Amino acid sequence: MKNRGRLGYIKLLFKFIVTAAYDMTAVVQLDIGDLMGKQEMYDKLRDAIVNQDINGAGPLVQEALDAGLTPFEIINDGLSVGMKIIGDKFEAAEVYLPQIMMSAKAMKAAMEILDPILAEDETSESVGTCIKFVQEGDIHDIGHRLVATMLGANGFTVIDMGVDVPNDKVIEEVAAHKGEKLMLSGSALMTTSMLGQKDVMRLLDEEGLRDSVKVMFGGAPVTDSWIKEIGADATAENAAEAANVALELMKK
Structure with a gap:
């Protein structure tokens, strides 16, 4: 009886370990998927600024918000990356004032979506x-x-x-x-x-x-x-x- 009880315990423990390992794999896969999804959105936001996409910047920001990104993530990991790229290109004479002004308009369109949200969160x-x-x-x-x-x-x-x-x-x-x-x-x-x-x-x-x-x-x-x-x-x-x-x- 003792051996049968011990065997049952071992089987139960093994089942628990397998189940836990499966669940952890699922969690890891989910986290990786979330990260890939976020990075894809960051890249789109970045490109909207670099490519002077005035009409697309605002809808992209709204799409990012709907997907669960915070305004700070959108700005820091998406828009500001594009801003830095276009600034570096200007400094290297790879783009000129007209492109800078168009990128500025794309940024303005993006911030028109984010400004009201950020204003609500301002410290009193x-x-x-x-x-x-x-x-x-x-x-x-x-x-x-x-x-x-x-x-x-x-x-x-x-x-x-x-x-x-x-x-x-x-x-x-x-x-x-x-x-x-x-x-x-x-x-x-x-x-x-x-x-x-x-x-x-x-x-x-x-x-x-x-x-x-x-x-x-x-x-x-x-x-x-x-x-x-x-x-x-x-x-x-x-x-x-x-x-x-x-x-x-x-x-x-």
Whole structure:
């Protein structure tokens, strides 16, 4: 009887192991399928920006939302990847201003779907004020608007100064908000306009404002070494990272 009981227990245990292994295989297959489906959607979103698909970008975003992707996944893993590609192509003279403007329109169409959703999720208590601008001499605002949206969604009160903003106007705005929890975020797509970021840092020092504001610059040509050279605080490779970096800066 003892042997029969032990044999029954072994059979039951074996059945449990086989069943568990089968279930785990199914779970792994499901996870892999989900990942492949997500990546396919990310690629479509990316291509909509790179290929200037103004009419298709909005419906693709809605399709991604309906499939269960979050706005942050759509932006970080899809749209912003396309934005970076088109920025790199512009810097390498592989595309020109008309293509950049068409990509910007595709991005705008995509964000028209996402902006209301992100606005609903905004933190009620502001974590600080961010003065956002595109460097003087630069009118490319794809990344600028995307970062502004992400900062707003993460609790910042965003003051959007727009594009081609003279350095003295930037300094005036910083001075007007001195004493607040303040961050300055500027962007430049072109190397020529990026050089103006150094002038902004110099003017902040000359006006005695540097210690009153955290400074983050972004854009295709901006690197960590450039940030260190000009004495700014940080940069980021994409909009989602920019929001995280900004939040960390405000804690310091």
